[in-house]
Amino acid sequence: MNATPRTLFLSPRATVTGRALADAARRRGIGVETYGDWRTPAEWLGAPGASLYAGPLFADAVGRELGVGLLEAAPGWLAGLPVELAGRDVELTTVAEARGLRRPAFVKPPNDKSFPARVYPDGSRLPGPDAVDDDTPVLVSDIVAFDVEFRLFLLDGAVRTASRYARRGALDVAPLDGGDPLRDEVLAFAARLPAEELPSAIVVDVGRLAPDGDWAVVEANAAWASGHYACDPDGALDVVLRAAAPAADVGPRDVPFLRAAPHRV
The missing domain is CATH 3.30.1490 (Dna Ligase; domain 1)
Structure with a gap:
């Protein structure tokens, strides 16, 4: 039996990450459709195999119409981390x-x-x-300073791809696997994250605190709304396709992490 064809839907707002994910999707034979505005064409309603890359407001507006289940970390995940992981x-x-x-x-x-x-x-x-x-x-x-910060695209608790994105508060982008001297430290800290408390597809930002050099979680982000910086687009796409998959395909392990549908008046 053939699998349902996938289609990646993009918001009208063009972004570097959206273009990179679209190129990666097309290389795999995945369809790509870009919204012209905030209205979902009738032929896209409940599209089988739909996935989505968009900001939260747009995702809330069209996600249910596309039949997409959007995964995100629980609101209190960062607050619930032990201090040795949160750092503050x-x-x-x-x-x-x-x-x-x-x-x-x-x-x-x-x-x-x-x-x-x-x-x-x-x-x-x-x-x-x-x-x-x-x-x-x-x-x-609490207010802390990060000496250097990295973005991790996680799939089933493992780092699928990663990128440095800031140094001393300024944008400084480079792939983690591009010879970054902190690669092993980043991956070692990532292995300590409580994967069971996160959806199976998520983005987590981590950083090294200044001046003590301890590692800490910066925050968790929904993969379907996160920039990829210098991450491998194919690896990021793997995570996005799981993080914004057809709602019917969301497994029991991820159901608690589904983003609630917006309240409509």
């Missing part, structure tokens, strides 16, 4: 609670971009209830 105190709370902070902290939505992820001098600088709902989950983190 991280708390999962609501934006309403975070508005009461009276100290500087790094604040970000776990899986969305409903407001900028950055250091806030105190909670009063966070968006108000007119911009962000009070019950929106947020991660509140």
Whole structure:
């Protein structure tokens, strides 16, 4: 029996990663379709074998129409890590609670971009209830500095491909397997991540803390919305195809990590 043909759908917003994934898909004989706007053509509704690469807002708008199951880490995954993996105190709370902070902290939505992820001098600088709902989950983190940061595309807990993306806070992109002197340290730290607490296809950013040199998790990201930097596009595509697969193909192990459908008024 022949497998259902796959099709990779892309948002209207052209990106370097989207083009790289599309080229990798075509080399495999996988179809590629790009949206012209935010409306799903009738012939694409419930397309068999659909996958998706797009930002969270667009994915929420069209994912259900395509029949795609979107995998992401649990909102509190980073906050639940032991300090030897997180490297700092991280708390999962609501934006309403975070508005009461009276100290500087790094604040970000776990899986969305409903407001900028950055250091806030105190909670009063966070968006108000007119911009962000009070019950929106947020991660509140101690402020740390990373000397160097890497992006890992993980499939079944193993690093499928990886890239350095920053050094001392500035963009500095290079493939991990391109002779990076920290390759073995990165892979050793990746092997310590609790894979059973993550979906089978996910992106995790890790980094070396300054000035002590300890390794720590930066954050987890949905593979279907992550840039690939200098990662191998074929390896990244493997992860994306699993992270945004037909909902009917999502196995029991990944069902708890399905992104909830957006609330529609």
